[in-house]
Amino acid sequence: MDSSEVAGRSHNRFALPEIEADDVLRADRDHYTHAWPTFRSAKETNSLVVTGGEGAYVYDSAGRRYLDGMGGLWCVNMGYGRDEICDAIAEQARKLPYYNPTDGLANVPAVRLSEKIASLAPGELNHVLYSCGGSTANDSAVRLIQFYQSVRGKPDKRFILTRVRAYHGSTIMTASMGGNPPERSPHLRFVTDIIRQVSCPNPYRRPEGMSESEFCDFLVDELRTTILDLGTENIAAFFAEPILGSGGVIVPPDGYNYRTWQLCKEYDILYVADEVITAFGRLGYMFASKEMFGIEPDIITFAKGVTSGYQPLGGLIFSDSIHNVLVNAEPQATFINGYTYSGHPVACAAALANIALMERENICAHVQSEGSYFERKMRELGDLEIVGDVRGSHFMMCVESVKDRSTKESFGPSVGVGDIIARHSGELGLIVRPLGTMNIISPPLILSRSQIDDFARLMRDAIVLTQQELAASGDFDINIVDGLSGG
Ligand SMILES: Cc1ncc(COP(=O)(O)O)c(C=O)c1O
Numbered sequence: 160m161d162s163s164e165v166a167g168r169s170h171n172r173f174a175l176p177e178i179e180a181d182d183v184l185r186a187d188r189d190h191y192t193h194a195w196p197t198f199r200s201a202k203e204t205n206s207l208v209v210t211g212g213e214g215a216y217v218y219d220s221a222g223r224r225y226l227d228g229m230g231g232l233w234c235v236n237m238g239y240g241r242d243e244i245c246d247a248i249a250e251q252a253r254k255l256p257y258y259n260p261t262d263g264l265a266n267v268p269a270v271r272l273s274e275k276i277a278s279l280a281p282g283e284l285n286h287v288l289y290s291c292g293g294s295t296a297n298d299s300a301v302r303l304i305q306f307y308q309s310v311r312g313k314p315d316k317r318f319i320l321t322r323v324r325a326y327h328g329s330t331i332m333t334a335s336m337g338g339n340p341p342e343r344s345p346h347l348r349f350v351t352d353i354i355r356q357v358s359c360p361n362p363y364r365r366p367e368g369m370s371e372s373e374f375c376d377f378l379v380d381e382l383r384t385t386i387l388d389l390g391t392e393n394i395a396a397f398f399a400e401p402i403l404g405s406g407g408v409i410v411p412p413d414g415y416n417y418r419t420w421q422l423c424k425e426y427d428i429l430y431v432a433d434e435v436i437t438a439f440g441r442l443g444y445m446f447a448s449k450e451m452f453g454i455e456p457d458i459i460t461f462a463k464g465v466t467s468g469y470q471p472l473g474g475l476i477f478s479d480s481i482h483n484v485l486v487n488a489e490p491q492a493t494f495i496n497g498y499t500y501s502g503h504p505v506a507c508a509a510a511l512a513n514i515a516l517m518e519r520e521n522i523c524a525h526v527q528s529e530g531s532y533f534e535r536k537m538r539e540l541g542d543l544e545i546v547g548d549v550r551g552s553h554f555m556m557c558v559e560s561v562k563d564r565s566t567k568e569s570f571g572p573s574v575g576v577g578d579i580i581a582r583h584s585g586e587l588g589l590i591v592r593p594l595g596t597m598n599i600i601s602p603p604l605i606l607s608r609s610q611i612d613d614f615a616r617l618m619r620d621a622i623v624l625t626q627q628e629l630a631a632s633g634d635f636d637i638n639i640v641d642g643l644s645g646g
Contacts, residue, residue, distance in 0.1 A: 173211030174222030183208055183220065207585070212239025215603045215610055217590070226614055228584070228591040230554075230601045233404060233436045234468035237516055238603040244469045247512035251505045260289070260501040269502030272510050276461075276476060279514075281449030283479040284459060289472065289502040293435035293462035294328025296473035297398065300431055300458050301332055302496045304396045307429075307481050310488040317353050318389055320382070320397040320428070324359040324406030327398055327433055336398060339406055341595065355389060357382050359403070360411035363548040363559065363567070375412035382419055386426050396429035396457075401447045404436040407597050408557030410550055416452040429481075432456040435473070439464030440517060440604050442553050443527040457481060467513045470506035526604050529611065530554045536615035537600065543622050545576070545635065556600040558622070562635065569596050574634050576625065583628075584621035589614065591621075 175183065184205050193201060208220040215238050217227045230236065237244070251268060258266050273287035288303065290296040301319060308316040321327065323338040334342070335350035338359065343349070358381055365374040386394060401416055403409040423430040432454070437447040438461045444450040446459060457480070462473030485494070500506070517523070530553030537556045541549045547561030560576045562568045570576040577593030584591050584598075592599040602614065623643050629635035 171211075171218060171222050171224075173218035173220075175208075175210060175220040180208065180220040214238045214240065215606050224588060225585070226589045226602070226610065226617065228589055228600050228602050228614065228618075230603045231468045232463075232592075233441070233555075233601040234463035234466075236440050236464040236604045237467040237513060237520075237522065238605040241467070241469075241513075241516060243516050244467065244509055244512045247508045248469060248505055251508035255504050257500075258504065260499075260503075261497060266502065266504040266507070268504045268507035268511060272507040275511065275514060276465075276474075279445040280459060280476045281446060282455035284456070284476040285479055286477050286482045287474055288477065288496075289474040289498075289507075290462075291471050291498055291500050291503075292328075292473040293433075293460065294330045294333045294473075295498060296435065296460040296462055296475050297327040297333045297336070297431075297433060298330045299496050300398075300460050300475045301336075301396075303458070303475070303477060303481070303494065304429055304431075306492075306494050306496075307484055308395050310492060311484045313392070315393055316395045316427075318394045319354050320385065320394060321354060321356050322359055322399065322403070323356050324361065324403055324409060325356075325398065325400060325433075326403070326405035327400075355385060357385050359406065359409060360415050361403075361407070361409045362412050363550065371412045372414075375415050375418070378412070378415060379418045379422065382422055386422070386428065391426040391428065394426070394428050396431050397423050398431045398433055400433045400435075401437050401452055402442070402552060402555060404555070404601075405594070405599070407559065407594065408551040408555055408599060410552055416448075416454055420454040420456070429457040430454070431458045431460065433460050435460055435462045436464075436555065436601070439467075439514075440522045440526055441555050441601065443523050443530055445517075445523065465513065466506060466509040469513065470503070470509040471500075472503065472506040472510055520605075522604055526553050529606060529608060530604070532608065533602075533606065533611045533614070536611055537618070539615065540619060540622060543619070543626065545570075545626055545629070546622065551600070554600075554602055554604055554606070558598045558600070558618070560596050560598075560622075560625075570634070574629070576629070579625045579628060580621050583624040584617060587617045587620055589617040589621065591618065 187206050188202055209217050210220050211218045215226060216224050218224055276287050277285040290299050321336045321338055325338045327333040327336045332350055335354055338356050358378055360378050362371050420430050432448045434446055442451055448454050448456050458475050458477045460475045466472050534553055538549045540546050540558060545560045546558055547564055547567055548559040551557050562570050576596050577598050580598050581591055581593040620643050
């Protein structure tokens with residue numbers, strides 16, 4: 160298929176007969192509760208029903224094709240329809256679909272995947288513990304940390320440090336660790352007694368008059384002060400995404416990740432890199448911590464790209480130092496943690512096939528070259544009137560729209576600027592994720608150069624159409640020139 164079909168309405172094997180498509184929409188409204196639902200609007204609006212995928216594209220029930228700028232949800236790294244992964248899943252399901260993961264029992268894919276991940280992970284990270292996704296990976300990491308600190312005789316080390324705009328998951332503990340203001344729902348009760356948050360390292364929103372390196376100093380000082388105020392003897396761990404994802408693809412200032420890691424080492428605080436998004440190729444490395452930021456965390460959590468989303472799987476990798484303490488603990492205590500589907504053989508077989516495919520296709524080298532090109536093309540959107548900031552790295556990007564670029568004044572939430580851009584891009588055949596005033600971009604890593612050019616053109620057109628719509632509604636006080644690519 161050539162690129163001119165991106166926005167086309169092609170009828171293909173993924174299209175549903177109209178009567179069935181309508182019935183799916185009815186059943187969706189009546190019975191299917193989506194993730195993060197707004198119950199009333201879910202009742203009133205039709206979902207986009209995605210019926211198939213191929214490479215970097217997905218198809219809806221009418222057979223329309225879209226470039227998938229979300230990569231599913233930051234996860235379909237190797238793209239859709241990869242036979243190697245599908246075959247591995249089918250083969251393992253026939254051989255052994257499931258077995259009990261508790262002590263004294265093992266299955267071959269879980270063992271082999273642990274060995275493989277340990278070989279890819281930095282430094283002395285050699286021990287893998289599985290969960291069912293990223294939330295449960297971080298949740299288990301908290302429990303492993305509590306267990307470790309207690310077993311080594313430091314049970315008071317219980318505080319978990321995180322950051323404003325962090326996202327670590329949707330269990331009660333990990334949601335409590337998260338720092339996205341809109342997610343602190345007044346209707347829910349969060350864990351508050353052992354969590355402290357420090358500032359978000361967002362250079363675009365740094366205090367007026369501060370240089371980026373002064374901002375970095377400020378953040379490091381703030382972390383040090385927080386540690387000293389709480390008392391290092393009370394702090395268990397610091398959780399950090401190397402680049403914050405759902406908080407708005409925030410790339411911390413140069414040196415921030417390294418310096419905060421150093422600080423944690425200085426004060427005997429475990430450093431947890433949440434690489435649920437950044438691992439498995441998104442930034443051009445299997446793990447970004449060491450190769451991109453020069454840090455060797457005590458624990459790395461992962462999920463998503465480990466199977467390219469073909470199966471639900473997550474986990475954490477912890478260090479020999481932690482392992483040694485646990486092995487030599489007296490008296491031997493059981494670590495109370497585990498899930499029926501920990502180390503699920505079919506999910507682990509999918510991960511093994513996915514990683515083999517990544518290596519065979521040298522996806523990290525592809526991301527390093529084509530991801531850099533993608534980043535450049537996205538940054539070119541910065542000349543548009545409502546684009547305040549284009550940020551990110553490689554195939555992990557975000558466009559933040561603002562009402563006034565000189566003051567960085569945001570559009571109010573009632574404008575829904577991210578939604579408007581997403582609506583226009585969807586109509587043009589490109590899916591990007593709206594998040595308030597931002598649009599989050601995380602396509603499959605396999606994008607070719609011509610697909611990247613299509614992506615950039617469609618994104619530009621979607622923003623130009625949004626500017627025209629805002630100008631027409633009086634929400635944006637400027638004379639908009641057309642600027643559509645006509646492509
Ligand atoms: C950085 C990070 N950590 C954890 C999670 C939670 O992962 P999951 O949704 O698989 O539970 C996410 C999900 O987007 C994430 O982005």
